Amino acid sequence: MMPLLLIIPLAWAILCILLPQRWLSLTIRAGLLLQVGAALLLTADVYVNGPIEYALGDWQAPLGIALIADGVSVTLISLSAVVALFVAFYAQSYLQRYEHEQTYFWPLFWFLLASLNGIWLAGDLFNLYVGLELLGLAAVGMVTLTGEKPALHAALRYLYAALLGSLAYLAGVAILYGAYGTLAIPQLGELLDANITTFVAIGLISIGLLLKTAIFPFHYWLPPAHGGALAPVSALLSALVVKASFYILARVWLDMASEINSHVVLYSAAQGLGVLGAGAILWGSWQAYKAAQVKMLVAYSTVAQLGYLMLLFPLAIGTTAVAAGLAWQGAMLHLLAHGFAKAAMFMSVGTLVLAIGHGKVNDLAGVSHRIPISLFAFGLSAVSIMGLPPSGGFNAKWLLLQSAMASQQWWWFILLVVGGLLTAAYVFRVFRISFVEKATHEFSSTSSTLDFTALALAAIAIAMGFFSQWPLSLLQSSGFQGGGL
Amino acid sequence: MSLLLTIVQTILIGTGVLFFLVGSIGLLRFPDTYTRIHALTKADNLGLGMLVVGLLPFANSPQQALKILLCWVLILAASSVSAYLVANKLQNEEPDA
Amino acid sequence: MMPEFTFWLPVVVVGTSLLAALIIFALPEAQQRTRSVLNIGAAVVKLAIVAYMVQLIMAGDIAETRFEIVPGIDFLLRADALSMLFAGLSSVLWLFTTLYAIGYLEGSPHRSRFFGFFSLCVASTMGIALAGNLFTFLIFFEMLTLSTYPLVVHRGTEASLKAGRTYLRYTLSGGAVLLTAVALFYGLFGAEAAEFTEAGGFQTLGEGSEVSLWLTILFFMFIAGLGVKAALVPLHGWLPVAMVAPAPVSALLHAVAVVKAGAFGIVRVVYNVYGIEFAWQLGVLLPLAILAAITILWGSLQALRQIELKKRLAYSTVSQVSYIVLGVCLFGPIGTIGGLVHLLHQGIMKVTLFFCAGNYAETLGIHRIDELDGTGKRMPLTSIAFTIGAFGMIGVPPTAGFISKWYLASGAFAAGMNWAVLVLIISSMLNAAYFLPILYRLWFKPQKQPWPDEQIAAARFETHGLLLWPVVATAVFSIAAGLFAAHAFSPLTWATLISVREYLP
Amino acid sequence: MISFSVDFWYAGIGAALIALSLLAFLLSKRLLKKLLAFNIMGSGVFLMMVGMAQTQNDGAADAVPQALVLTGIVVAVSATALALVVIRRFALASVVAALAAENKAAENDAAENDAAEKNGAERTGSDTAVSDTTVTDTALTDPNLNKNGDPQ
Amino acid sequence: MIAFDILLGLGMLLAAAGVFWSADLFRAIVMFVVFGVLLALAWLRLQAPDLALAEAAIGAGLTGVLLLDTLSVLRAKKTAAGKLPPVDQQLLNTFTSTRACAAQNNHGKGHENLRFLAVGLLSLGILIALQAALFMRPEAAVNLPSMVAEGIPDAGIEHPITAVLLNFRSYDTLLEVAVLLVAVIIGLSLRIPSNSNEQQAPSSALIGARQAAYAGVISEDGGNDPILRNFTQRLIPLVLVTGGYILWAGSTMPGGAFQAGALIAAAGVIARLAGYNIASRVDQLLRFGLVLGFLVFLTVAASVMFGGRPFLNYPDGWAGSLIFFIEAMLTFSIGLTLLSLFVHSPGDGAEPNAKSSQRSVKSGSTVGSDNGVGNRPPGNSGKAEADHD
Structure with a gap:
């Protein structure tokens, strides 16, 4: 049953290439519903009888490739299925x-959806590499769709990164x-021991994935790419694509290297990742506050919100089981909530910019009573992004x-509270102008599907x-508990 | 018998390599493109011919011998055509030069 | 245990106005009639449910909704005595304010957006009233901030946007402090201690220095977080500035919902989280009382200096709310009764005053106090209501204000805090100092120049019906609360019922 | 610890290639040069993968990393081809955009001097979306929105 | 043999250094091709003939051709822009390398070698880390090659690499073909839409500009060069036969779908360079041809599931022939994909419905321009590559 989640998107990708234009919208809707159905079936299956290996x-x-569906991957599959459903409806009218x-969008x-499902389910390191590559190229392709100079420039920077x-x-x-002679993650988990080679390997993997997740020092490519792309594209990129490489990072650190990550080298590296996250939060919020274009504002907000996810590592590695469990649940819930809220935010901003024709923040004057539903969707998603x-x-x-308190790391505690305020600073910039x-x-008038799909996703986030x-009880039944439990 | 063969073979391969060396020196020493093409195409092809003849007796099956010969014929054709094209292009660019 | 449906009762109360908000948002601007019907309908339904729940509480049964929201923490809505006090107050006043707002906003633009956020505020106030533990309280407390911001900036002018910005700065940073305090509390003492229990969770905690140190710090963080909304002195900056909002907003939000939510939060923390005895042992009540006293005096002094009517009323609100906080700190049942009953009385009286100010602005275009000469003759009913409200503020006998001040003073004597009585006396004199000149202008000064811009002609009644009758109704209420204080359903008996349960038998 | 063998040598060369091409990748300013650096770095990684794997169980040829590298080469080619396509289209878009801006500037001058006669000075080019792009506009901050209101 | 390995290794490093430190891009690309050839030799030394074949065909061959083609298009853009109506110097510097701009601002120099130092340290650090990881690696606990050997008998293919590629880890190959498909789809999407409802408002000046931008490329005379033509006529059938052979040999000896596909693409490229009208024929079978290989692979892999088998499993006994069928389809699709990436990339004037222009031999023209470098216009605005860091 599990490979269905891979076969459906790949088959529909081919259909979208071959089928003529007029049958396209119907087949896409059918494919989306099938995808959501398969995702929910798998979720129920894992919820009832625990993780499955295929x-x-x-x-x-070690010889073949195994797909592992545990609580975490199943939650993420449902996230990507639901977000893809709404983004697709939005894209059809946009x-x-x-x-x-x-x-060429469909x-x-x-392909993007197929690679995402492949990454959530993968249990093999090289399989993750090919999945990441497919994801990256499809995402870059989507950014270049408009063929305009800034979009192409941003796509190039994104491609190189x-x-x-x-x-x-x-x-x-x-x-x-x-x-170690094997690529299977669970097997590597047992074999790994703390020596130079393992540290260098994990270091390289982490640098690579940090680059792809656009965490603070490597975030230069994200704002122009997400800001410059079409609205449904930037919604997909911000909500799902960036999360895939973070998910792999979490699986490598907390599942594969769970035995050895209390080693002093990895412990301090985890604190380092936390510092990068803090940098992302502060720098992203500052840039978002300064951004002139509203889409750039939302893109920088993604950079900032990814910083919160990075707090998972310092809070979950080398701390008590309780703190690690809380950190793991908090990070995964943040990933879900940010997925829904950020997709809704980009879609609503896309509708606003489409209606006004100009992209600057202070062009949004007087939006509140002319396009109320999109602004309301933006508001709801902003509530979730601000963490109110x-x-x-x-x-x-x-x-x-709670996890920061349980592990006595007060500096992350303060960062979280201050981060919420910083987010409020740049979000209310948009509100102030819209009133x-x-x-x-x-x-110009826009079709109502644009508003209601954004509203639906924002409502889910709320x-x-x-x-x-x-979702949290589903995470409970997940195979690995973030090192601690 | 095999001693004679190895001597012939070393001589042939030796001269072949020598021709390659001459071709490369020609490439470095000659003033402009036209002369360089000559050095490359002529010397290297001859060197290759020597090598092929040197290797033929040691081919462990007739098919393999044929393959080696096919390689030689192909390289001959390819290098001469590309030499011509380079010269032709140069001619179009600056007819007077 | 009553049948299953009491489980859903609190959710329905909060749900009615949430549902109303969503429907009103979707309503196009033109359908004015359906929107008003929906508004009033929702207010009436809520009032009915609250009345039923009050009746339930009298019978000693508690309606409660509880489900696990975050592992280990429940989303808890419980209708106990104290929550019914605040829920009752806000649902009653909400009905009148809706009527008043419909009249006041006749013909002005974006009303569906206004009423949508209006009922969202109602929902969050109900949530605050019914919240059963600190986590749920925090959820609705922040929701209140978010839903009041659009109302403050409703007019879209530069001034209202600036006011909105200051409002946000205060309330969001207050919210952040409160979030920190609640998170620390849950982390240190677990979820059970955070539940609001009748007599507070910490009666018998030993004198461990470590724990009590943490508890005092947390107490003052709670007070700081809630103090922003309760407009305690250093944190009250947003209240006068927010007067730029339309009259129903300033009347309801800044007299009833937002400010009372802050005071109600302090009451919850002192009585139901710490417990009054433990708080007294911890010695945190005295500094709070001093802070309240300072706010009372500071507010009254500032009110004296204001020339704009609404600004003066705003500063008087700042000082009046601190009466409640003062009442809470007076250790003893009588002081508690004084504080709680003032929570109700001040709400009713302040709403009357703001309604009158709104009437003057809407009908005659009067904003400054010196323009008030001779309005008594032109708008007799509104001016009478204003006079009743003013007397209530000062504490003149027949009005509700007198009752609460009386109990506050006797509570202070009982608790041996005589300086508090002195503060009460001085502030009453200050109240008189800034209200009596207005009354004098209303009744005894002839009308000097023509009204600034008279929009509504003096037909059979002085102004639009929907503007007039809510004012009269609330004025009558403030008199009734004073005269029939001993009646079974009056605020006073309800306050005594609560305070009896607060103190250990 | 492993003894010196052919595989170890080429793995070492692979590592050197990675370091060298990383240096070139970060230092070079030209997109095509960066692309070459990327390809060579890829080859370095592949060398290391096969080389290091085959130092295990005394230098026997291991089919798995070789299959992975074959996949890697094909992926590298498709990524390079994609990069080249985007670079070409970007070059074309730059020329077209630059010329459009240049022509627009020319039109504006013409418009200005006839506007000067009708002393209707207000029609400076502020409203037309394209005109405000200077020729060397930094592509990121100031997108030249096109006429029919397409977001950038 | 040790000497040969050391020489080859150092040769590769030198070739790589040559690529990075040659100022002229054309020279860098040629050095890159040399590097590719040396790398192919290295794969032979590592007992990986498959990889040598793939590297030679795809890595050095096709990538080299694509790079040269892009370079010539970019340079044509430059000259096209040059030929346009009076365009001042400012317009051109959208193309000059930012180093030139960096040099213009005063603190360029200081900033420059600070950056050099930092990056140098970084790559040195990585080098040391990699060498240390390599040198101090533990003994592998899992012996995968032995597992592969055990699995070969019932994998239906003798050659271990093809067995791993198309049976043990066939899911990787499926995704890899998807990657190729995505690349070619993006290539197609970036073509200038021939009905040119270009979003830019088609003001007359703009259309003129775009035509001119192409003109620069198409103006060179056609490649209907008699010698090239009949050399190609004889060469292409040979290349196709070799491709078929390599495909067939894949199950027992080094070879397989990817190398054969690359050869077929090479045949197509040569035909195109020789001026045969490939583009139109490529378009007809384009959509279906590109997708065919992937479609067949997916349907075979998925249809097996109806028989109750896990995904990507082959019914026993059928594995060998099924894999060969998939490989044949894959070869056709990969050949078409790589060819389409060459034929359809934007800006080379090869509009899908435009008459396929006769183009002089690619390699010939670029070598020729080599000595044209001397008389480049002042300032290095001659370098055409779109270089934004």
């Missing part, structure tokens, strides 16, 4: 004015294979706060504030 081609792990882009969309990142990752994998209750973002921040009475531009118990 040997591809009936070859056992891309009506871009026929050239439309023909194959790339499905992604390629450098995956090469560093591959070097790390090469060393691990050279040293009642939202998924708040519960995630709460869990991270201005006099509009500086005339508004609803997670009340129902975050389901």
Whole structure:
């Protein structure tokens, strides 16, 4: 049943290439519903009888490739299925004015989804490399769709960063294979012992994945790419693509290297990752506050929010089991909440910019009463991004706060609280302008599907504030508990 | 018998390598492109011919011998055509030079 | 245990206005009638449910909604005595303010956006009232900030945007401090201690220096976080500035919802988290009382200096709310009764005053106090209501204000804090000092120049019906709360019922 | 510890190639040069992968890393081809954009001097989205939005 | 043999250094091709003939051709821009390397070697780390080659590499073909839409500019060079036969879908350079041809599941022939994909419906321009590559 999640998107990618234009929208909707159905079935399966391992081609792990579906990967599969569903509906009405882009958007969309599912389920290091590569190229392809000069320039920078990142990752994998002779993650988890080769390999893998997750010092490529792309593309990129490489980083540090990560070298490296996260939060918020374009503001906000995810490492490595468990749940909940909220934010901003025609923040004057639903969607998603209750973002921040206290790391505690305020600073910039009475531009009408898909995703992010118990209990049944438990 | 063969073979391969060396020196020493093409195409092809003849007796199956000969023929054709094209292009660029 | 449906009762209360908010947002601007019907309908339904729950509490049964929201922490809505006090106050006043707002905003733009956020505020206030533990309280406390910001900046002018910015700075940083305090509290003492229990969770805690040190720090962080909304002195900056908002917003939010939420939070923390005895042993009540006293005096002094009517009322709110905080710190049942009952009385009286100020602004275009000469004759009913409200503020006998000040003073004597009585007396004199000149202008001064911009002509009644009758109703309420104080359903008996349960038998 | 062998030597060379091409990648300013550096770094990584793997169990040829490297080469080629396609399109877009800006500037001058006659000076080129791009516009901060309101 | 290895290793390092430190991009690309050839030899020394073949065909061959083609297009853009109506120097410096701009601002020099130092230290550190990791590696606990040997009998293929590629780790290969497909889709999407409803408002000046930008490229006379033509006529059938042979040999000896596909693509490239009208034929079978290989692979892998087998498993006994069928389809698709990446990339005037222009021999023209370098216009604005760091 599990490979269905890989077969459906790949098959639909081919369909989107071959089928003529008029049947396209129907097949896409069918594919999306199938995808969500398969994701929910797998979730139920894992929820009932725990993690499942699936040997591809009936070859056992070290020789063949194994797919591992545990609580975490299943939650992420459902996240990507639901977000993809709404982004696809949004894209169908958003891309009506871009026929050239439309023909090439859909194959790339499905390949992106296939690589995402492949990464969530992968249990093999090299398989993750090919998945990352497919993800990177599809994402770059989507950024170049408009064919305009700034988009192409941003796509080039993104491509070079992604390629450098995956090469560093591959070097790390090469060393691990050279040293231990196997690529299967669970097997490596047992074999790994704390020596120079392992540290160098994990270091290289981490640098590569940090580059692809655009964490602070390596974030230069993200804002122009996410800011310059079409709205549905930047929604997908910010909500899902950037998370894939973070997920691998978490799996490498907390699952594969779980025995040896209390070693002093890895412990201090984890604190280093935390410092990078802090840098991302401060720098991203500052840049977002200064950004002139509203899409750049949202893109820098992604850079800042990724900083919170990096706090998982200092809080989960070398700390008590309770603190590690809380940190793990907090980080995963933040990943989910940010996925929904950021996709909704980019979609609503896309609608606003499409209606106004100009992208600057102070062009948004007088939006509140002309395009209320999109602004309301932006508002709801902003609540979750700021980590104000009642939202998924708040519960995630709460869990991270508790974990910081349980592990006596007060500096992360302060960072989390201050980070929330910084986020509020740049989010309310948009609100302040939208409530201005006099509009500086005339508004063209946009179709309502654009507003309601964004609103739906934002509502999910808010609803997670009340129902975050389901995903969290699913994480409970996950194979690995973030090193601690 | 085999001693004679090895002597012939070493002589042939020796001269072949020598021709390659001459070709490379020609490449470095000659003033402009036209003369360089001559050095490269002529000397190297001859050197290659020597090598092929030197290797033929040691081919362990007739197919392999044929393959080596095929290689030689192909390289001959390719290098001469590309030499011509280079010269032709140069001619179009600056007819007077 | 009553049948299953009491589980859903609190959720329904909060849910009605949430649902109303969503529907109103979706309503296009034109459908004015359906929007008003929906508004009033939601307010009435909520009032009915609250009345039923009050009746339930009298029968000694507690309606409660509880489900696990974050591992180890529950989302808890519980309707106990204290929450019913605040829920009752806000649902009653909400009905009147909705009526008043419909009248006040006649013909002004973006009303569906206004009423949407309006009912969102209602929902969050109800949530604050019914919250059963610190976590749920924090959720609705922050929700209140978010839903009041659009109301403050509703007019979209430069001044209101600036006011919105200061409002946000104060409330968001206050929220951050509160979040830190609540997180630390949960981390150090676990989820059970954070539940609001009748007599507070810490009666018998030993004198361990480590724990009590943490508890005092946390107490003052709580006070700082809640103090922003309760407009305690250093943190009150946003209140006068927010007067730029339309009258119903300043009347309801800054007299009832936001400010009271802060005071209610302090009451919850002192009584139901720490417990009054333990707080007294910890010695944290005295500094809080001093802070409240300073706020009372400072607010009254500032009110004297204001020339704008709404600004003066705003500063008087700042000082009046600190009466509640002072009442809370007076260790003894009578002091508690004084504090709690003032929570209600001040709400009713302040709403009346703000409604009158709104009427003057809307009908005659009067904003400054010196323009008030001779309005008594032109708008008799509103001016009478204003006079009743003013007397209540000063504490003149028949009004509700007198009752609460009386109990506060006797509570202070009982607790042996005589200086508090002195503060009460001085502040009453200051109240008189800034209210009586207004009354004098209203009734005894002839009308000097024509009204600044008279929008509504003096037809059969002085102004628009929807503007007039809510004012009269609240004025009558403030008199009734004073006269029939001993009645079964009056605020005073309700306050005594709560305070009896607060203190150990 | 491993003894000196052919595989170890080439793995070492692979490592040297990685370091060298990383140096070149970070220092070079030209996109094509960076692309060459990327390709050579890829080859270095592949060399290391096969070399290091084959130092295990005394130098026997190991099919798995070789298959992985084959996949890697194909992936590298597709990434390079994609980069080249984007570079070409970017070069073309730059020429077209630069010329558009240059022509726009020419149109504006013409518009200005006839506007000067009608002393309707207000129609400076502020409203047309393209005009404000100087020729060497930094592509990132100041996108030249095109006429029909396409977001950049 | 040790001497040969050391020489080859150092040769590779020198070739790489040559690529990075040659100022002229054309020389860098030629050095890159040399590096590719040396690398192919290195693979032979590492007992990896498959990789040598792949590196020679794909790494050095096709990548070299793509690079040269892009370079010539970029240079044509430069000359095209040059030929346009009076365009001042400022327009051109959108192309000059930013180093030139960096040199213009005063503290360029100091900033420059500070950067050099930092990057030098970084790469030195990485070198030491890699060598240390290599030198101090532990003994491998898992012996995968022995597992491969055990798995070969029921994998349906003797040659271990093809067995790993298409049976043990066939999921990797599936994704890898998907990567190729994505690359070619993006290549197609970036083509200038031939009906040219170019978003830029088609003001007359703009259309003129775009035509001119192409003109620079197409103006060179066609390549209907008699010698090249009939050399190609004889060469292409030979290349196709060799490709088929390599595909067939893949199951027992080094070879396989990717190398054969690369050879077929090479045949297509030569035909295109020789001026045969490939582009139109490539378009007809484009959409279906590109997807065919991936489609077949996916359907075979998925249809097996209906028989209750796990994904990507082959019914026993059928493995060998099924894999060969998939490989044949893959070869065709990969050949078409690599060819399409060459034929359809934007800006080389090869509009899908435009008459395929006769182009002089690519390698010939670029070598020729070598000695044209001497008389470049002042300032190095001659370098055409779009170099933004």
